[in-house]
Amino acid sequence: xxxxxxxxxCNKTFDNSNLNSEDKSHTYNNMxxxxxxxxxxxxxxxxxxxxxxxxxxxxxxxxxxITEKDKTNAKLNGVIEAYEKAIAELISEKEQLAQGYExxxxxxxxxxxxxxxxxxxxxxxxxxxxxxxEKSKQMTSxxxxxxxxxxxxxxxxxxxxxxxxxxYDKMKSHAMQQLEIANKKLDxxxxxxxxxxxxxxxxxxxxxxxxxSMTEQxxxxxxxxxxxxxxxxxxxxxxxxxxxx
Numbered sequence: 001x002x003x004x005x006x007x008x009x010c011n012k013t014f015d016n017s018n019l020n021s022e023d024k025s026h027t028y029n030n031m032x033x034x035x036x037x038x039x040x041x042x043x044x045x046x047x048x049x050x051x052x053x054x055x056x057x058x059x060x061x062x063x064x065x066i067t068e069k070d071k072t073n074a075k076l077n078g079v080i081e082a083y084e085k086a087i088a089e090l091i092s093e094k095e096q097l098a099q100g101y102e103x104x105x106x107x108x109x110x111x112x113x114x115x116x117x118x119x120x121x122x123x124x125x126x127x128x129x130x131x132x133x134e135k136s137k138q139m140t141s142x143x144x145x146x147x148x149x150x151x152x153x154x155x156x157x158x159x160x161x162x163x164x165x166x167x168y169d170k171m172k173s174h175a176m177q178q179l180e181i182a183n184k185k186l187d188x189x190x191x192x193x194x195x196x197x198x199x200x201x202x203x204x205x206x207x208x209x210x211x212x213s214m215t216e217q218x219x220x221x222x223x224x225x226x227x228x229x230x231x232x233x234x235x236x237x238x239x240x241x242x243x244x245x
Contacts, residue, residue: 034232041225048218055211062200062207069193076186080179087175094168101157108150115143 119140 030235031232034228034235038225038228038232041221041228045218045221045225048214048221052211052214052218055207055214059204059207059211062204066197066200069196073186073189073193076182076189080182080186084179087172087179090168090171090175094164097161097164101161104157105154108154111150112147115147119143 119136
């Protein structure tokens with residue numbers, strides 16, 4: 001029941017009653033006081049409801065900030081995993097290159113040994129077969145040429161291996177530096193996030209306590225308003241019945 005409705009009901013009741021001037025004056029004074037109290041209570045209730053809505057908005061903002069912090073940490077973890085994967089791939093590539101160079105070196109050494117044994121066999125039969133000697137000589141020359149080419153290729157392969165190792169070391173050093181920087185940033189973000197979460201949780205707890213308190217105050221004011229309305233109605237009807245009698 002609003003204040004205007006109470007005022008109209010009071011006016012109708014007093015117009016229909018046979019109260020004398022003093023009773024009416026006294027009753028109107030009481031009604032004015034009750035009306036002022038009710039208006040004050042309504043205003044206070046509206047203020048409490050407004051503060052309650054503001055507290056709920058602040059609570060939603062705090063929850064949103066916590067969610068954004070969690071997303072930032074997830075992105076940093078993704079960057080670290082990418083660096084670790086790149087380092088693992090570089091290590092695997094280096095091992096594969098080393099194994100390939102080792103196989104080629106063994107093949108060159110095997111060819112060299114086979115050619116050397118073949119040359120020795122040809123030299124042992126040179127006195128018997130001059131033709132074979134000439135062929136062997138040509139083959140030896142070719143073998144030497146091949147050996148030199150293989151040695152040059154071996155040197156090139158070793159140079160390439162050293163370059164690959166240097167490249168790997170540089171990339172590994174760079175990756176480790178980036179990983180260290182990322183770890184430091186992650187540690188900093190983690191500490192800041194933990195502190196921020198603690199602060200936000202404390203603020204959230206404070207807002208929850210404040211909201212509960214304001215809710216209880218609103219409920220208490222609602223009960224008080226209901227009691228005031230009940231008293232007003234009893235006073236109106238009581239005076240009306242007293243005037244009629």
